[in-house]
Amino acid sequence: MLDTATPAAGGVTAPRAAGTSFGELRLDGVTREFGGIVALAGLTMTVGRGEFITLLGPSGCGKSTALNCIAGLLSLTAGSIWLDDRRIDVLRPEQRGFGMVFQNYALFPHMSVRRNVGFGLAMRRTPREEIRRRVDQVLDLVQLAAHAEKLPGQLSGGQQQRVAIARAIVVQPPLVLMDEPLSNLDAKLRLEMRTELKRIHRELGRSTIYVTHDQDEALSLADRVVMLQEGHVQQIAAPEEIYARPANLDVARFMGYRNLLALDVVRREGGWAVVGGPGIALRGLCQGEVGRRAAVAIRPDDLTLDGGGEDGIAGRVETVEYCGRDYLVDLVTEGGVTLHARSLQRVAPGDVLRCHADPERVLVYPEAPGDAGA
Amino acid sequence: MRAVAKGGALGMGTAGIDRTVLLVVPGALFVILLFVYPFLYGLFLSFAPKQGDLLANYTKFFSTPYLSETIATTLWIALPATLINVGVALPIAFRLRRSTSMQRILTGLLVVPITLGTVLVAEGLLTYLGPQGWFSRILMAAGIVETPVHLTHNYWGVLLSLVITGFPFAFLLILSYITGIDPVLAQAAATLGASPAQRFRHVFLPLLAPGLAIAFCLAFVQAFSVFPSAVLLGAPAGPTRVISIAAYQAAFEDYDYSMASAIAMIMGAVQLAIVVVVLAMRGVSYRGPAGGAKG
Numbered sequence: 001m002l003d004t005a006t007p008a009a010g011g012v013t014a015p016r017a018a019g020t021s022f023g024e025l026r027l028d029g030v031t032r033e034f035g036g037i038v039a040l041a042g043l044t045m046t047v048g049r050g051e052f053i054t055l056l057g058p059s060g061c062g063k064s065t066a067l068n069c070i071a072g073l074l075s076l077t078a079g080s081i082w083l084d085d086r087r088i089d090v091l092r093p094e095q096r097g098f099g100m101v102f103q104n105y106a107l108f109p110h111m112s113v114r115r116n117v118g119f120g121l122a123m124r125r126t127p128r129e130e131i132r133r134r135v136d137q138v139l140d141l142v143q144l145a146a147h148a149e150k151l152p153g154q155l156s157g158g159q160q161q162r163v164a165i166a167r168a169i170v171v172q173p174p175l176v177l178m179d180e181p182l183s184n185l186d187a188k189l190r191l192e193m194r195t196e197l198k199r200i201h202r203e204l205g206r207s208t209i210y211v212t213h214d215q216d217e218a219l220s221l222a223d224r225v226v227m228l229q230e231g232h233v234q235q236i237a238a239p240e241e242i243y244a245r246p247a248n249l250d251v252a253r254f255m256g257y258r259n260l261l262a263l264d265v266v267r268r269e270g271g272w273a274v275v276g277g278p279g280i281a282l283r284g285l286c287q288g289e290v291g292r293r294a295a296v297a298i299r300p301d302d303l304t305l306d307g308g309g310e311d312g313i314a315g316r317v318e319t320v321e322y323c324g325r326d327y328l329v330d331l332v333t334e335g336g337v338t339l340h341a342r343s344l345q346r347v348a349p350g351d352v353l354r355c356h357a358d359p360e361r362v363l364v365y366p367e368a369p370g371d372a373g374a
Numbered sequence: 375m376r377a378v379a380k381g382g383a384l385g386m387g388t389a390g391i392d393r394t395v396l397l398v399v400p401g402a403l404f405v406i407l408l409f410v411y412p413f414l415y416g417l418f419l420s421f422a423p424k425q426g427d428l429l430a431n432y433t434k435f436f437s438t439p440y441l442s443e444t445i446a447t448t449l450w451i452a453l454p455a456t457l458i459n460v461g462v463a464l465p466i467a468f469r470l471r472r473s474t475s476m477q478r479i480l481t482g483l484l485v486v487p488i489t490l491g492t493v494l495v496a497e498g499l500l501t502y503l504g505p506q507g508w509f510s511r512i513l514m515a516a517g518i519v520e521t522p523v524h525l526t527h528n529y530w531g532v533l534l535s536l537v538i539t540g541f542p543f544a545f546l547l548i549l550s551y552i553t554g555i556d557p558v559l560a561q562a563a564a565t566l567g568a569s570p571a572q573r574f575r576h577v578f579l580p581l582l583a584p585g586l587a588i589a590f591c592l593a594f595v596q597a598f599s600v601f602p603s604a605v606l607l608g609a610p611a612g613p614t615r616v617i618s619i620a621a622y623q624a625a626f627e628d629y630d631y632s633m634a635s636a637i638a639m640i641m642g643a644v645q646l647a648i649v650v651v652v653l654a655m656r657g658v659s660y661r662g663p664a665g666g667a668k669g
Contacts, residue, residue, distance in 0.1 A: 073561050093564040106562035110580045110660030119576070120566035153662050171566065 022083050022174045024048050025070075025207065029079035030089075032065050039065040041231040042079065047175070050205040054218040057228035058254065063211045064179055066228070070209060071177050072096050083174070094123075099168030099206075100177040104184065105160045107152035113139070113163050114148040120171035138170040141200065158189045162196070169204060178210045182217065194220060215255055219243060227251050245287070249295050249365050257297035257363070258340050265294050265364075273364045279314035279334035284362030295365040302361035305329060305343035305353050312356040315339060317349050331355070420636035431636035441637070444617040445644055451529065451604070451616065452597035455536035456544075459593050460586060463545035468578065471552045481549065484542035492539050496606040499535055500526055503607075531607035532614045536597050544593045551585030552578070580660055587656035591649045598645050617641045 025047040032040045040062035047053050055063040068074040070081060072093035081089040088096055099120070107116050114135055115122075121131045139145045142162040152160055161181060168176055181197075182190045198221060201208055212218050218225050219239040227234040227242060235247035246252035253260065263275040263282070273286050275294055284296060303313075315331035318338065327343045331353065341355045423430040435441045470477040487495055503509050505522035513519045525531055555578060563573045601618040608614030617637060625634035 071561075071565055073564070093561070094567045094569055096565075097567065098565060100562065100565040102558055102562055104556075104558060106556070106558040108559060108563075108577060109662050119563070119568075123563075123567040123569075123572060151660075151662070167562075167566065177565075 022049065022207075024084065025175060026082040027066075027070070027079070028082065030066065030069055030076055030081060031078040032062075032069055032074055033077045038231050040069065040228075043226075043228075043233060044079075045226055045233070045236055047207050047209060050207055052201055052208045052210065052221055052223045053226060054210045054212055054222040054224075055226045055228060056212060056215060056218040056254075057234075059213055060230075061228040062231040063213075063228050065231075067100075067177050067179050067209060067211045070175075071098055071100050097171070097173055098175045098177055099171060099173035101161075101164045101168045101179065101181045103180045105152075105164040105181075107160055107163055107167070109152055112149050112151060113144060113155070116152065116163055117166045117170050119167060124171065134170055135166075138166045141169075141203070142166045142196075157185050158193060161185065161193060165197070165200065169200070169206060172206075174207065176206045176208045178208065180211055180213070182212075183214075190217075197221060227254070229254070244361075246297070246363070248287075249297065252297040252363060252365070257299050259296075259298040259300065259303060261296045261298075261337060261339075263294055263296050265290055265292050272359065275364060277333075277335055281311040282313065282357065282362055283311065283359040284357075284364040285360065286364050288366045290364055290366050297363045297365065298357050298361065300328065300340035301342055303339065303341040303355050303357050305341055305345070305347060305355050312354045313339060314352065314354050317347050317351045317353060320347055320349060322346075416635040416638055419632050420639050423632045423636075424630055431633050432640070434633070435636060435640060441620055444615055444620045445640070447614065448598055448600070448616040448618075448641075449644070451532055451536065451600065451614065452594060455533055455540060455597045456590060456594040458533075458537050459540045459544040459597075460548070460590050463541060463548045463589075464582075464586065467545055467549040467552050468574070470549065471555075472557075473553070477549075481546060484545055486542075487539055488542050492535065492602045493606070495539050496535050496603040499531065499538070499603075499607055503531060503534065526607055527609050529608070529613050532600065532604050532616075535603035535607050536600060539603075540593050540597055543596065544589050547589045547592065548582075548585065551582055551589070554585075555581050583659040584656050584661050587652050587659075591652050594648055594652075595645050598648075599641070617644075 027043050027045050030040060030043040031038070043062075043066055045053075055066055057063050065074060069076055069089070072089075072091060072095075076089050079089075080087055108119065111119070117138060118131045118135045121134060126134075135148075136145065139148055142165055144159060144162055144166065147155060147159060152163065155163065161184075164181065168178075178197075182193050185193060194217060197210075201221075210218075210221060219242070222239055224236060225239055225242045226236050227247070229250050234251045235242055237245075237247075242251070243255060246255050246257065249260065261277065261280070263277045263280060266274040266276050266281075268274075268286065268290065271286050273284055273290050273294060275282050275284060275296055282296060313333055315333045318330045318332055320330075320343075321328040327346060329341050329343050329347060330338055331341060332338050339355070347353065420431055421428050423434075426434075466480075470480060501507050503525040505524055505526075509525065510519075510522045513523060514521075525534065559577050559581075560573050563577045568576060599618055600616055601622070604610060604614045604616045604619060608616075610619050618641065621634045621637040621641065624630050624637055
């Protein structure tokens with residue numbers, strides 16, 4: 001019933017076969033260059049049925065490029081995209097039948113909410129009564145039934161956002177693509193919409209690829225996170241893993257490991273390493289083959305001023321910020337490196353203290369950090 | 375209005391009178407002196423005929439076929455010219471909506487006929503399109519026609535000249551409207567399954583309709599007041615005796631300024647009627663911002 005009106009191109013079957021019953025989407029070495037500059041370098045990944053994938057990375061990392069390549073809005077410089085055993089990167093966007101939510105929503109300003117949402121169905125020549133029924137259904141799902149006859153300009157940002165989502169999912173696409181859909185909303189609404197997206201995904205079970213630069217969003221929504229940097233995949237992993245075990249120092253930095261230290265390796269004990277420096281003695285988990293020098297990454301949340309023990313890092317308190325639950329403390333080590341730590345007790349600037357970290361949460365990387373402690 | 379609100383907010387006014395309103399005065403004076411006064415003068419003059427009653431000029435115009443037919447003659451030239459200009463400019467501007475070197479080259483080329491002015495274009499066309507001109511000779515050399523084609527001193531000469539001078543104007547205007555439409559809207563339509571033709575029909579055209587109406591009105595008013603090319607390239611005694619020629623003859627051959635004013639008023643009324651009809655149709659369509667979001 002779906003996508004039946006979409007014409008086939010040059011011997012390739014129309015997305016009819018795709019329907020809702022595809023097994024997996026496969027990207028094979030997807031590469032895109034803009035005037036000789038590589039925006040996306042050989043992205044290879046698979047998206048399983050019903051899976052929620054986020055493409056995460058700083059701006060300019062190629063995540064939107066990847067999404068536009070999948071949607072068909074950008075052609076590939078190299079590589080291929082497959083829906084099960086059908087090659088789809090040769091299809092035009094209107095032949096792929098994917099639903100897409102744009103960053104600025106891209107609602108048709110001259111059409112009512114109802115006509116916006118029904119647009120995809122109308123293009124598929126769905127009978128009018130059925131369009132009406134399905135649009136009503138999806139407007140109920142996004143809680144906009146009361147606004148069906150309004151123009152997009154009469155809606156708030158959050159409502160426009162939900163119209164955009166409704167418009168993308170009403171055609172029951174095999175894959176939903178979202179390009180930073182929450183970035184234009186204020187912080188409170190963003191949290192609400194995040195929960196909303198999660199609910200819609202749970203209710204419909206559509207495979208989704210979601211682009212964001214916000215790590216909280218990526219971690220809370222995704223089944224798997226694809227971490228991109230400068231066009232290259234850094235890591236593909238479950239949110240828990242990408243949070244606790246970043247594949248390399250760049251990912252660690254992006255994931256909030258703000259304390260990065262270049263230290264000497266004192267000794268290694270299996271998967272563990274004891275590292276040290278001026279006033280510093282730490283035990284941590286090796287991430288790869290560690291030599292004599294190592295880069296150590298610790299989150300501020302895992303570096304506490306509470307508890308005792310001989311190891312840890314000694315430093316002089318520089319600034320103290322009260323955060324409600326605890327204090328965020330900046331302290332400077334003997335070696336002149338600034339560290340960010342947490343403390344449940346109030347401390348005063350000038351105090352010389354020792355901070356500690358659970359060895360499980362201290363990640364020891366082989367390479368040297370470019371800007372340790374910066 | 376805006377100046378009032380702004381000045382008020384700045385607290386520059388004294389006792390309810392906002393001095394920023396005074397900024398309007400030079401502009402208002404300019405309009406009154408150069409438009410409103412001549413218009414009203416002409417209007418009153420048209421009701422003070424050389425002989426006869428108040429409406430003598432108007433009754434004379436509409437009871438003399440030689441005069442009243444100029445309305446139809448002018449419309450017969452101006453409407454096709456406007457339709458051609460807008461109709462041809464639309465697809466070309468649409469194809470060139472993305473900023474490319476082709477777009478820049480073409481817009482640059484099209485500005486030239488505007489800057490040259492109608493008289494120069496008409497003089498050029500006179501020799502180029504004349505029976506002994508290149509155009510005719512090329513056609514004969516190619517064996518397409520056997521006798522010289524007559525494209526000057528008739529209807530076609532005027533129409534061609536109006537297209538050549540009016541097209542760039544319509545094109546540039548429509549291009550600016552098209553580039554104002556967020557291209558992401560077309561991308562969104564594509565991902566929803568709309569073919570290029572459907573994207574044009576359902577997304578671009580409705581958003582473009584108000585702009586097209588404006589472009590049509592401006593192009594039409596320009597074409598309706600055709601004078602130089604109707605005289606130089608047309609047959610001003612017959613087929614291209616447009617209404618402005620009738621007004622010119624009344625004023626400078628019969629020295630009947632009153633009659634000339636009446637003809638000018640009729641000319642204005644016809645233009646206004648067409649513009650009102652087109653803008654009324656525009657009122658039916660959507661007229662908000664052509665972007666995707668609230669900014």
